[in-house]
Amino acid sequence: MPNYTLLLRQGRLLHPDGRIETVDIALDGNRIAAIAPHLDLSAPEVLDLENQLVSPPFVESHIHLDSAMTVGQPRFNQSGTLFEGIEIWRERKQDLTLEDVKERAIATLKQQAMQGVLMVRTHADVSEASLTALQGLLDARDAVKDWITVQVVAFPQDGLYGSPQNERLMAEALSRGADVVGGIPHYELTREDGVRSVHRIFELAEQYDRLIDIHCDEIDDDQARFLEVMVACAIRSGMGSRVTASHTTAFGSYNNAYAGKLLGFLRRTEMNFVCNPLINITLQGRTDTYPKRRGLTRVKELWQQGVNVSLGHDCVCDPWYPLGTGNMLDVASMLLHVAQMTGTAEMDACYNMTTWHGAKTLHLEDQYGIEVGKPANLIVLDAGDRFDAIRRRATVRHVISQGKVLASTDAPKSHWYGS
Numbered sequence: 409m410p411n412y413t414l415l416l417r418q419g420r421l422l423h424p425d426g427r428i429e430t431v432d433i434a435l436d437g438n439r440i441a442a443i444a445p446h447l448d449l450s451a452p453e454v455l456d457l458e459n460q461l462v463s464p465p466f467v468e469s470h471i472h473l474d475s476a477m478t479v480g481q482p483r484f485n486q487s488g489t490l491f492e493g494i495e496i497w498r499e500r501k502q503d504l505t506l507e508d509v510k511e512r513a514i515a516t517l518k519q520q521a522m523q524g525v526l527m528v529r530t531h532a533d534v535s536e537a538s539l540t541a542l543q544g545l546l547d548a549r550d551a552v553k554d555w556i557t558v559q560v561v562a563f564p565q566d567g568l569y570g571s572p573q574n575e576r577l578m579a580e581a582l583s584r585g586a587d588v589v590g591g592i593p594h595y596e597l598t599r600e601d602g603v604r605s606v607h608r609i610f611e612l613a614e615q616y617d618r619l620i621d622i623h624c625d626e627i628d629d630d631q632a633r634f635l636e637v638m639v640a641c642a643i644r645s646g647m648g649s650r651v652t653a654s655h656t657t658a659f660g661s662y663n664n665a666y667a668g669k670l671l672g673f674l675r676r677t678e679m680n681f682v683c684n685p686l687i688n689i690t691l692q693g694r695t696d697t698y699p700k701r702r703g704l705t706r707v708k709e710l711w712q713q714g715v716n717v718s719l720g721h722d723c724v725c726d727p728w729y730p731l732g733t734g735n736m737l738d739v740a741s742m743l744l745h746v747a748q749m750t751g752t753a754e755m756d757a758c759y760n761m762t763t764w765h766g767a768k769t770l771h772l773e774d775q776y777g778i779e780v781g782k783p784a785n786l787i788v789l790d791a792g793d794r795f796d797a798i799r800r801r802a803t804v805r806h807v808i809s810q811g812k813v814l815a816s817t818d819a820p821k822s823h824w825y826g827s
């Protein structure tokens with residue numbers, strides 16, 4: 409017999425296809441035990457959801473927790489470019505300590521979790537000999553594992569071949585337990601180094617049995633074509649569903665003939681894409697006069713082709729982006745505008761990119777979703793449906809993690825005193 413621990417009464421359960429049905433949900437410890445229109449049972453804790461929307465939690469597919477909350481240290485990014493951001497971070501990371509990284513990461517994770525995020529993929533810069541950023545994030549991952557799932561990407565910010573020690577540091581990071589192999593081929597010293605780095609990343613992923621997530625072609629250069637190298641490696645290795653291409657902003661600058669060819673090759677893989685619209689609409693197109701490019705990958709076309717696309721906040725208050733709270737509805741809203749995805753199915757897709765699609769990118773689909781037997785992770789939104797959630801940046805009223813109420817937020821209440 410199940411031992412019901414928490415009963416959620418009368419929530420409007422959102423399914424991935426958009427259907428919404430009013431149900432009771434019973435939890436047995438950290439598992440979902442029963443879902444039905446009315447459950448005739450009791451539990452020590454009961455929460456009346458008052459017809460609010462019940463959704464699986466948000467998934468943050470791409471964030472840099474090692475640099476989060478460092479904006480202005482040691483100075484602000486005045487040009488607003490990616491490359492000034494990298495220079496500022498190079499200065500700031502000289503002062504990193506394990507405590508500094510861990511404290512900022514956990515503070516940011518709490519802020520994310522309060523807004524409904526319960527799965528996070530963070531990149532950790534592994535360009536420093538001390539590997540402080542990586543170790544700080546591995547420590548944070550372990551410290552929070554009872555309430556949020558964190559994946560750590562070993563990310564060679566200065567290039568896998570940017571200095572002689574970096575390849576060794578990558579191997580060390582994977583030995584210490586990084587979950588994912590990262591890369592940045594468009595920032596390697598030469599095009600040849602970029603190609604070589606992609607091949608090496610695939611080798612390391614096979615050797616250590618890890619996932620892959622590469623910062624790929626995050627530049628306005630329409631000749632940045634490392635995505636095709638990733639696609640070729642994914643086809644030949646058969647590792648497609650374990651591979652993610654992040655940013656790929658140059659895809660937005662490719663000519664249509666080349667982009668069409670690449671989309672065809674992509675269909676032979678099950679690769680995932682991560683778009684970071686808040687950051688890339690800010691960083692890209694800086695060297696353009698007018699017309700200015702939007703600097704985003706081709707999200708609408710990828711989605712139309714059935715390619716898995718999910719979303720990331722990328723930065724929260726750091727050298728690349730001074731704003732942000734970690735709210736995934738902000739990310740979905742920005743994407744909807746910049747990618748011109750305002751059709752009803754398109755807006756709903758933007759919501760799914762912050763939820764189900766993110767779980768697929770993180771390769772955690774088997775642990776995700778509101779179904780009997782799955783882990784009891786869900787959120788309750790003050791929203792009618794997916795569109796309404798994005799439009800009003802709906803308040804996440806309750807966050808249930810591993811069967812327990814992790815956080816609750818009161819809905820804002822306005823008072824009108826005019827005529």
Ligand code: FE2
Binds near residue numbers: 470472531623722
């Ligand atoms: Fe990034």
